[in-house]
Amino acid sequence: QDIDISSSLKAIAKNPLHLDFYLHDYEKSENITASTLSPVQLSLNKGDIKLFITKKGAFYAIQGEIHIHTIAYSLQDLVVLLDHFILIKNQLFLIENKHHLKLIRLFGNKGEQLLIHQRKFEEFNRLFLEQIAHSVELNFKDIPKASKPQLKENLYYQDMQPLLFLEESEDFVNLIPVMRYGEVEIPILSKRNIFGTDSKGTQFLVDRKREAETKVISLLLKQHPYFQEQMDEGSFQHFYLHRKYFLDSNWFLDAFEEWQHQGIQIIGFNALRGNKLSRFKGKIHVEVLSGQNWFNANIKVSFGPKSVSLKKLEKAVRNRSQFITLDDGTHGILPQQWLDKFEAYFNAAESIADDFIEIPKYKFNEIDQLFEQAELDPIVLAELSTLRKQLAHFPSLSEVQVPPTFVGNLRPYQQQGLQWLHFLDGLNFGACLADDMGLGKTIQILAFLATQKAKEQSAPTLLVLPTTLIFNWRHEIQQFLPSFQTLVLDGPNRIEKGLQFEQYDLVLISYHNLLTDINILKKTTFNYVILDESQQIKNPDSQRYKTVNLLKSRNRIILTGTPIENNTMDLYAQLSFIVPGLLGSKKYFKDVYTTPIDAFHDRKRKKVLKEKIKPFILRRTKQDVLRDLPAKNELVLYCEMKTAQRRIYDLYEKEFRDFISAKDGDEIKKSPMHVLKGLTKLRQICNSSKLLQNEDLTSAADSAKIEMLIEQIQHKKDQHKMIVFSQFVSMLNLIKEALDKQGICSLMLTGQSKNRGKLVSDFQSDKNIPVFLISLKAGGTGLNLTAADVVYLVDPWWNPAVEQQAIDRIYRMGQQKTVTAVRLISPNTVEDKIQSLQQHKKEISNSILDDAGSFAVFYLDKSYLMNLLR
Structure with missing residues (x-):
């Protein structure tokens, strides 16, 4: 009242x-x-x-x-x-x-x-x-005022200390400013006198330092508008706030920090009912130093006199908690910006200790985003600057000398690729070589391996690849690195007891066999593990991905012409293999990049992701290196037969060889059709033994060429349009059937096709049709197919001129792209022999069939035919 x-x-x-x-x-x-x-x-x-x-x-x-x-x-x-x-x-x-x-x-x-x-x-x-x-x-x-000796004796002015007492009054918190003079505490808003008695019993009066007291009141008034209103009223000897306003962390932390900075001691904060908050605002001190393979960020986190370990802080941050329990039982307050900052720190860290984190150097692009420049040691700043300059201008890096163990020549862009691999190797960074098909990823890797051996890297390199590419790699190794000791782990008894991988320079194994042999291979630490066609591990939940990550090596490289086939998630597993931790956890990558980019076309996230992975991916398209390339590239893919197909081929080859052996030269010339039939049958088996009609023993045999071709098309269908030529319509039918099973749209042109013009027009104009199957006779001439840039010759014709005519369907006026022609060859067969003989005797290409396709009787020579057969 x-x-x-x-x-x-x-x-x-x-x-x-x-x-x-x-x-x-x-x-x-x-x-x-x-x-x-x-x-x-x-x-x-x-x-x-x-x-x-x-x-x-x-x-x-x-x-x-x-x-x-x-x-x-x-x-x-x-x-x-x-x-x-x-x-x-x-x-x-x-x-x-x-x-x-x-x-x-x-x-x-x-x-x-x-x-x-x-x-x-x-x-x-x-x-x-x-x-x-x-x-x-x-x-x-x-009562006299105190003399100087009396003041000095009792330390009234020497031990002055501003205090702020906190008391509860129902739902309010009272703030009582006090000045301590020696051992006497006086509420600043009161008018009380300070009386003292000296050693002689004489009473005296101590003057209060009104200027110092006024400064304390001024500091309090600045922190809340309510305080000025209360001061104007003059009814109380204290200030007051409702609990909910007082304990608002956005208020009291800043207010307390300022008061404590000005020397005001706060008393009674944790005596408030139910309050366990720390009165101290958190402080962070960061110093980033350079290590051999890491950036070491020394981070000290404290709340007043209490420090917090980073491991303990990580748990709070991962749980998105706004508080962390300190050693004295109080709770330090974690502002939202701290949660965001430390989440970024911990996501970037490879390891977390109590007072420092280690960030791999391959995450150097993130250092500027994570830390202020003042937190970076001068050595770190210089190192970051050098790294960025070198990566931005890697073609101008010092040229790497290719050792004489490499037998071959590199084009300028391939030399630059070698320099890039060499540069990343020096930093122990993994690499993704993602050059377009036909630009020679294999030759760049072989040149790089030659430089590794020259550096006396004694540990072998493990190359993991699709089964269908083993023969191609083996052939390339024999050509460019003939001195390399190479082991191909294939066949049922591929790993013998006591096998020592260290005696080899290069070990090849298929993805399929790796799943079986991982327990043996994971015991060896390789110099490099290289994955060819690395999109085969793009699913991070797959057994292949989990298996390759069990392999131990000093460093890793992946090769792919199509790093992204379906969506950005394809990048995650592949990049995580070569630079573990770069992209965070699978869930983090999906939430932060895959969903925003693929579902919502988030340009900002796309730009961030591009900058993050840019240092570790080298991708040149044919257009990028056009000056260094011929307008037309010709490649050979060796398709090694599986057991059933090889057994059938060997059976027919022996029968045909026995037939030739039993005839003299004149008899062979008198029976050209028998020779043609025998060679044709062997060529059909090279394609698929199913081309042999009414042969029960071929029903279960797979086709190595179809398997290889479908695999190639799967990887290239989104970026390329392709022509597939075969002499055999029945082979085209099998390929068409395999494409349909994979859901790949295709057209087919044979001698029976009525709508030839429409088929060509549809293929040229429709982006959704990546494959055109054409019989060599029906489409080898007279067609303009410049929409395509890749040609597959499934069964090479004996006359190279006929093959060139087929290739020229896309390599002609109006073609804006570099053309790649790929021949599919079955090794250790009549096809393989023809390829080898063509290298030495150009006339062999016309020795069996002339330009018109008729049998060349002059070259029906027994010795030539026996050379074609093993």
């Missing part, structure tokens, strides 16, 4: 409506008339009361005065009106302070001074003066 009356009177005294007020004089009349009313002005009293205490003989004389607008009025001259006001001239002042009212009543009508006998003074002082000392200035004229 008192609070309500006080508030109401205060509101009236402020007179916001500017009303006229009149004071009724009861002494003149109890009735209100014009003669009993006097105009008055209402005002709030902002004045101070001072009491002066002087000893006079056996008494203490006490005089009082109130200061209003710098004018002092004696308390003895004042009378309390209406229980809450005093009248001075025509101004009616509201006295809010109850102690002030009590004093005015006490001194009123007492004469000039109040006299208290010395026997009663001690009790009067205790019961009255000390109770009002916080709001009334008491001046003891008989």
Whole structure:
């Protein structure tokens, strides 16, 4: 009720409506008339009361005065009106302070001074003066001010310390500013005196340092607008806030930090009901140093005197907790920006210790994003600058000398690829060589392996590849690295007991066989593990991906012409193999990159991902290196037969060889059709033994060429249009059937096709048709198929001119792309022999069939035919 009356009177005294007020004089009349009313002005009293205490003989004389607008009025001259006001001239002042009212009543009508006998003074002082000392200035004229020796003896000024006491009052928190003088603590908003007694028993008065105290109040007022309002009211000796505002971390952490920075000691924070928060704002100190393969980020996290280990902090960050428990049981507050910052730190880290994290150097592009420049050691700054310059201008890196063990020549862009591999190797960074098909990824790798051996890297390299490519790699190794000791792990008894991989330079194994042999291979630490056609591990949940990651090596390389076949998730497994941790966890990569990029075409995320992987992927298209390339590339893919197909081929080859052996030269020339039939049958088996009609033993045999071809088309269908030529329509039918099973759209042109023009037009214009199957006779001439840039010759014709005519269907005027022609050859067969003989005797290409396709009787020579057969 008192609070309500006080508030109401205060509101009236402020007179916001500017009303006229009149004071009724009861002494003149109890009735209100014009003669009993006097105009008055209402005002709030902002004045101070001072009491002066002087000893006079056996008494203490006490005089009082109130200061209003710098004018002092004696308390003895004042009378309390209406229980809450005093009248001075025509101004009616509201006295809010109850102690002030009590004093005015006490001194009123007492004469000039109040006299208290010395026997009663001690009790009067205790019961009255000390109770009002916080709001009334008491001046003891008989107590001298402290001398310098007295001040020094008690360290009043030397040990000054501002304090802020926190107390609870129901749902509010009171903030009580205090100044400690030596051992005496004085509430700053009170008017209490500091009394002291020296060693001689002499009492003295210590002056309070009002300037220092005012500074403390000023620091408090800056932190909340409510404090200034409370100061203006002048009703309390403290400030106050509701708990929910006080414990708002966005407020008290900043306020406390500023106060503590200014030397104010805060007391009682953790004594507040249910409060276990640390009063200290977290601090981070970071210093990033350079190690051999790592950037070592020394990170110290503290909340006041308490430090926090990074391992403990990681748990809180991973749980997205806003608090972390400190050693003293309090909870440090983790701001949202801390959670984001440390999540980035921990995602980038390869290992986390109590006070540092290790970030692999292949994540150098992230260092600037993670840390401020001032946190980076000068050596780190220089290293980052050098790395970026070298990667941005890797073609101008110092040329790597190819050792003489490599028998071959590199085109300029291939030399640059070698320099890039060599540069990343020096940093122990993995690499993804993703050049377009036909640009010679194999030859670049072989040249690189030659440089590795020249550096005396004694450990072997393991090459993992599709089964269909083993023969091609073996052939290329024999051609370019003939001195290399190479082991091909194939066949049922491929790993003999006691086999020592260390005696070889290069070990080849298929993905299929690796799944079976991983327990043996994972025991060896290789110099390099290289994956060819690495898109075969693009599924991070696949057994292949899990298996290759069990292999141990100093470094890793992947080769692929199509790093992305379906979506950006294809990149995750492949890049994670060569630079583990670069892309984070599978879930992180999917949430941060795959979904935003593939589903929502997020350009920002795409740019971030591109910058992240850019240092580790080298991809040149044919257009990029056009100056270094012939307009037409011709390649050979060796398709090694599987057991069933090889058994059938060997059976027919023996039968045909026995036939030739039993005939003399003249007899052979007299039976050309028998020779043609025998050679044709062998060529058909090279394609697929299913081309032999009515042969029960061929029903279960697979086709190595169809398997290889489908695999090639699968990887290239999104970036290329392809022509597939075969002399045998029945082979085209088998290929068409295999394409249909894979859901790959294709067209077929044979001698029976009625709509030749429409087929060509549809293929040329429809981007959704990547494959055109054409019989050599029907489409070898007279067609313009410049939409395609890849030609597959499934069964090479004996006359190279006929093959060139087929290739020229796409390699002609109007072709804007570099053309790649690929011959599919079955090794250790009649096809393989023809290829070899063509290298030495160009006439062999016309020795069996002439340009018109008729049998060349002149070359039906027994020795030539026997050379074609094993």
